[in-house]
Amino acid sequence: MARILISQQEIQAASEEYGTPLYLYNLNKISRQYSKLRDYLPPNFNILYTLKANSNLTICHRLAQLGCGADISSTGELKAALKTGFSAPQIVFTGPGKTNSELAAAIEAGIGIIVLESINEARRLNNLAQKYGKKQDVLIRINPLYRTNQSCEIREKASSCGANDTNSVQPSLTIQTIASSSSKFGVDENKAIEEIAAINSLENLNLKGIHIFTESNVLDYQQLLASWTNTISIANKINDQGYHISLLDFGGGIGIPYNTVDPEFDMESFGKELQRIFENNPYSYHCIVEIGRYLVGEAGCYITEVVDIKESLGQKFIILDGGVHQLLRLSMKPASKYMEVLGKNGNYTQKATLGGKLPTPLDIMVEDVMVPEDIEIGDRLVIYNCGAYGFNHSLTNFALHNYPAEVAYSDGEMELIREPGKIEDFFLNQKLPFATNLEKELITSI
Incomplete structure (x- = not known):
């Protein structure tokens, strides 16, 4: 069952050693x-590793050693990336709301690319780059007019972004017009040329290309291919109008299954069809993908222990020593059904x-999950693809419960x-005004 490729016995041993x-x-x-x-x-x-997926330093270091660049969205992630071996020229800074201090830190570190979300951000960055005597390479993020009807922001409005609602892959989808596709990210496609012209007028910025990211956890490769083809089409139109761009950032979107039924993303077919598109395209592009979930999602699991079993109005509740304070999935709650009870193979x-141990009704990890009849207090559950x-x-x-430990298997x-x-x-x-050593006083008083 477990795509993590670690046996139940090894998982059990880890839980016994580390709790x-x-x-x-x-x-x-x-x-x-x-x-x-x-x-x-x-x-x-x-290939860039997206640190927001999992910023554990050991995981980041492994991916840096493999040859990944890094996609970061904060000064904290920038420092984590540099600390774990990612080279500054291979770091891309994405995300809205970048402050002047964050932009300055990125310039000082010498990172390769900053993705602009607006002309105001572009002007602020230009002023900072001028102050540091540098010319910063940038991309402009575009909010496309067309997207698939399963794109992340559309699905998020239905509370299902990043999760599959059924046990089967969606059929192949074509790009569809979405009239209400407003977004906090980037600039709208119909204003892109205007924004690009304005950025090109800023002397300390070098516009290399565009960034478009709308899909999340896609299993049907043809759906993602449709979205990425649309990005290439937008880039071609920009070049057609005389604005030379050569770098495309597709974001991510390559998905993983959260059950034993869905097939894996067909990476081989996806790659072959992408190659055909580029071979027949009038313009040559260098490309970036920002990948988090596909690289590390299936590699991790969360292990928690049953501390109570009870019923309420005919509903059975399994109370765990974990909870949403350690595994919060919001719109991805069904993903937690991909689980096993260790040692119970019936x-x-x-x-x-x-349910978890937090004093709130919000602490429900998953509803209507099937468990063994003989589940009991002290059993350990493993939830896969975490x-x-x-x-x-x-x-x-x-509720100030301790953070969980993290363990690596290699x-x-x-x-x-x-x-x-x-x-x-x-x-x-x-x-605390009256405490000279707050941590020590609080601990010794318990």
């Missing part, structure tokens, strides 16, 4: 996923709700890569 709740990552799986991308994407592509015939958007997306400070060996949290961690940087 629960626990994140466990297979670094070998990460290497395999990177190899598939490198083998099948056309040679004009560079029929999963009993329907239950998995390597991306797990630890990083959680409500870690809710070539049969386990290694602790993040210590489990301590109670005193929550009081770092807080001030």
Whole structure:
């Protein structure tokens, strides 16, 4: 069942050694996923790792060693990328709301590309680049007029972004007009030429190309191909109008299954069709992909222990020592059905709700999941495909429960890569007028 490629026995051993709740990552799986991308994407592509998916330093270091660049969205992620071995010229800074201090840090570090979200951001960056005596390479993010009807922002309005709603892949989709496709990201396609002209007038910016990212966790490669083909078409139109661009950032979108039914993304077919498109395109482009989920999602699992079993109005609840403070999936709750109870290989015939230990009704990890009839207190559950958007997306400070440990598996060996949290961690940087050593006083009083 587990695409993580670690046996139940090894997962059980890790949970016994390091306790629960626990994140466990297979670094070998990460290497395999990177190899598939490198083998099948056309040679004009560079692969960037998206740190927002999982910024654990060991995982980042592995991907830097493999040859990835980095996609960052904050000064914290910039420092993590540099610390773990990503070279500054291979770092791209994306995302809205960049402050002047963040832009200045990026310029000082010498990162390769900054993706602009507006003409106002462009002017601020130009002033900073002038101050530092540099000419900064940039892309402009475009909010396309056309997108598939399963694109991320459209699906997000229906609370299903990044998750598959059924057990089967959506049929091949063509680009469709979406009239209400307003977005906080980038500039609208119908204003792109105007914005590009304005950016070209700024002396300390060098506009290299465009960034378009609308799809999330796509399993049907033809859907993603339709979206990326649209991006190429937009770039061609910009070149047709005399604005020379040579770099395309497609964002991400390559998905992973969150169950045992859906097939994997057909990377080989996707790569072959992309290659045909570029071979027949009137303009040559260098390309970037920002990949997080595909690289690390299937490599990780979350292990948690049953601490109580109860019923309410005929509904069975399994209460866990974990919860949404450590694995918050919001619109991806059904993904947590991809789970097993360690050591219980019988029929999963009993329907239950998995709830965490937080004092809020919001702490429901998944509803209507099938569990074994003989599940009992002390059993350990493993939820698969938590390597991306797990630890990083959680409500870690809710109720001040300790952070989970993180463990890496590589070539049969386990290694602790993040210590489990301590109670005193929550009081770092807080001030209490009458306490000279707040952390020590709080801990010794317990």
